[in-house]
Amino acid sequence: MPVTVTRTTITTTTTSSSSGLGSPTILGSPRALTQPLGLLRLLQLLSTCVAFSLVASVGAWVGFMGNWCMFAWCFCFAVTLIIIIVELAGLQQRFPLSWRNFPITYACYAALFCLSASVIYPTTYVQFMAHGRSRDHAIAAIAFSCIACVAYATEVAWTRARPGEITGYMATVPGLLKVVETFVACVIFAFISDSYLYKHKPALEWCVAVYAICFILAAVAILLNLGDCTNMLPIPFPSFLSGLALLSVLFYISAMILWPLYQFDEKYGGQPQRWRDANCRNRHIDSVCPWDCRLAVAILTAINLLAYVADLVYSARLVFVRV
Structure with a gap:
């Protein structure tokens, strides 16, 4: 639902939205990646990719908790990649979900996913590992997971609704x-x-x-x-x-x-x-x-x-x- 937020008033409307960063997002162009939001998403993509790659390279996960952490990193990487491709190709209008609501909804979920992985992985797995290459990789993965969490949380903070801004309800x-x-x-x-x-x-x-x-x-x-x-x-x-x-x-x-x-x-x-x-x-x-x-x-x-x-x-x- 497109909305305009003015203090405590939300007005449904059909006007196009902005990026939430003070300037319109450049759509359908590689220049989108040079904007602050584009660079932030590249950081999200890189950090989640490195996190699951480090863990996968040494097989440093086991059980439900380990599987959840791997799922969180892989899922966030995949969806972030999809968002980047959609914005580079200018396919927002053809996307099956509301583009006003989807990116910030996903960013909020991704921040929570990475936060949970950053807490669960070290407390339920890494602390029981013997010192060595596998443990070093696992610790590095935790660091990149934390970076991803901060990056997704930053996107939420940047794109959330502000007074006078036309946006979606999920913002x-x-x-x-x-x-x-x-x-x-x-x-x-x-x-x-x-x-x-x-x-x-x-x-x-x-x-x-x-x-x-x-x-x-x-x-x-x-x-x-x-x-x-x-x-x-x-x-x-x-x-x-x-x-x-x-x-x-x-x-x-x-x-x-x-x-x-x-x-x-x-x-x-x-x-x-x-x-x-x-x-x-x-x-x-x-x-x-x-x-x-x-x-x-x-x-x-x-x-x-x-x-x-x-x-x-x-x-x-x-x-x-x-x-």
Whole structure:
């Protein structure tokens, strides 16, 4: 949805957009790569390529966590390459998704992907490696992953919506928060992939349902904007966003109460201390013990609750005016 952001007012319009860097983007020309945003994307491309190449050259990854890090770097490299090709060839109008919304949405996801890889890879794999060539390559990969994360975050900061600027909804604060909400939900799903953590406890099953419902609703909002399909809803899109944020806040409040209560309170069958969990006494490279998963989900639930509260506040302040 093209929008003009003026303080707390968002006006839908059909005017063409700028790059968000104070000057129009040069489209369909190699000169696009000489602009600040083009150079930044080249840095993203190079850093992600070097990161996964260093790890792949020595086979320094194993298990789910290692596979995730490799996927994050390879995915970011591939999509960044596609974006560069599209801009060099001037194919924005033929791209199947809204070009107003896609680049910044992807940049936000990529920043989170690289951030997660930069944290997960050293903590779950590199610290267990013996000193040598493989470990040196892995450490270098972490450095380039951090560079990529900063580069993607910089793109988000450069291209996000500013007062008086014509842009897409995904460049606004609520739009970017939708990205954070869905990403955090995906991380939660990874930690609760073992049904042992919540099975046979209705309160915990409700928490899992909350994570799934809120994720689906936020993902629908993102997809509607990426596909320029916001007018397909039976209700006005602003009302949908406000209702989504309010419902998600209420749902996450319940999960924020129930998950820690049933996971860490002995009265409800919880395990308050990590050392009591027999599965956590031995550390493994490619696994996370159940108690750590429970704690991680509790922390991520709090993070997503804060994100939804901020989303609700910003959505309530926005006014959509179609022209």
